[in-house]
Amino acid sequence: MxxxxxxxxxxxxxxxxxxxxxxxxxxxxxxxxxxxxxxxxxxxxxxxxxxxxxxxxxxxxxxxxxxxxxxxxxxxxxxxxxxxxxxxxxxxxxxxxxxxxxxxxxxxxxxxFPSAPGIYRRLGYEVIGSFDDVDVQLDRVARTGPPAGVTTRRATVADVEAITAVHAAWASGQNGPLSRTEQPFWTPPEKYVGDYTGITLAVQDGVVSGFASWIRGTGDNPADTMMEVDDLIALTPEAARALWLTLGTFSTVVGTARVATSGSGAGMDPAWLVLPDLRLRRVAERPYMLRVLDVERALEGAWLAPVAGDVPFAVRGPEVGLSGAWTIEVSGGVAHLERTPVDLADAHHDRPVLTANGLALLYAGAQSARNLRLAGHLEGPETWDGALSAMFSGRQVHVRDYF
CATH class of the missing domain: 3.40.630.30 (Gcn5-related N-acetyltransferase (GNAT))
Structure with missing residues (x-):
């Protein structure tokens, strides 16, 4: 052929x-x-x-x-x-x-977003999280404790700038969310606002501290009526309570809110933690995979947890461009990399070696060095396992957009 x-x-x-x-x-x-x-x-x-x-x-x-x-x-x-x-x-x-x-x-x-993760694992991608649809019963949401010092109101086109600021403040503290700056997520503002039945804002001291975008759905029987919630993002627990309570006011005519979210258990988004009842049903799961293409561009200047001393590591990637050895130093929370000439074929080299898949998982903070060893994605001396795990921890993986 x-x-x-x-x-x-x-x-x-x-x-x-x-x-x-x-x-x-x-x-x-x-x-x-x-x-x-x-x-x-x-x-x-x-x-x-x-x-x-x-x-x-x-x-x-x-x-x-x-x-x-x-x-x-x-x-x-x-x-x-x-x-x-x-x-x-x-x-x-x-x-x-x-x-x-x-x-x-x-x-x-x-x-x-893979249809079959195994195909892409062979290319160096690994699952770091999932973008899911979760059903939550609104009669339970309606029992959320009342917030203090928060008001809610309907967003207008003039509020889109404040909404984007809330999203950026939330997303910058996570690993994984799209910045929503390249694609027209918010533009034109008239279309963004018009795509929803409503966008509810939580306001504290005159400042927007959260928003929920929702589509009401048809019907008035709670047994079979569902609303869709694309974003529920809050920067304070009071804002989260206020947004959930607003959705809960529909409970007499809408039984379920289907919420687009990510994370579960200990990795759940903190906006969910204010709910008195965390029973929910996951109805759609979309695994999200990552591969590092350029080690230095991905890590140089990254804000990592500070550790004492230099930490060496190496990568055996699926092609020459990803393979190599580096030393990473975190100074003032900012990572600095130095490429190191190391012959990885030499059995006596002195550093831990990641597969491309292991690098993706470590970079995202999705797995510890110990677990990467258990999965066969990290080998070599264990001296720096604690430092590697610590450096890349501290941010949860969250995804809010499907493409």
Missing amino acids: AMTVRRVTYEDQPEYQRLGSEAFGGGPRPVPARELWESAPDREWGVFDDGALASRLRVYGITSWFHGGRIPTAGIAGVAVEPERRGNGLVGAMFDAALAEARERGEAISTL
Whole structure:
């Protein structure tokens, strides 16, 4: 077979859309107007067999919050392979080309929502969290303790700037959320506000400290009526209580709120911790995977937990660009990296060695060094395990956007 990997052109769109329809359903997909396609910020890649499209993907150039910084990110979506050509290595070839371009553009990490995680583990991606839909009964929410010093009101277009500030303040303290600055999440403001039945604001001392965006749903029988909540983000427990209580006022006519969220158990978003009853039902789970593309761009200047002394580590990645050895120092909470010439083939080298998957899990703060050893993603001396675990801990993984 004469296989070619290249960027998709507008002339390829009929086949690109056909392959997407086959893979993801939903019926035939129309070819977008040329001017819309040319102005779109995403990048499309394909593998062609004698000129015919055999596989495809899309790359979004976005930024994600990790360790207190907005990290340039290659968000992968829409991966599809013709069924007759699956299992022939087309995905790997396509990713190699798309991620090489991403590194050239300065994108330090790549993330995706997999349909089958095992496919992407072989490419160095690992599951770091999940974006879920959770059902919570509104009659239980209505029993939330009353907040002190908080008022609620309906948002208008003039409040979008305050809403984005609340999101940024929350997201900057987590690992994983999109910054929502590259894609038109909030713009035009009229559309953002108009997409919801309501956006409720929690206001303390004249300052917006939380918001909930919701769609009421149809019906008035609590047994079968559901509202959807896209965002419930609060910067204080009082704001969280006020937002939940507002939703709870619907409990006589709406039985359930389906909330888009992430984290569970000890990793649950703190806005949930104010509820008197944490019984909930997870109805959809979307695992989220990460791969580091450029160690130095991902870590230099990151805000990490301070540890004493220099900490050496190395990575054996799926390609030369990710493999290497570094020494990391955290000064004033800020990480500084120095590449170190180390022969990883030498059995007597002096540092712990991560797989690409282990690096992704450690970077996200999703697993400790000890657990990475249990999973086979960290080997070598254990001297610095405590320091590695401590440096990357302290921020929970949360995701609030699907792409």
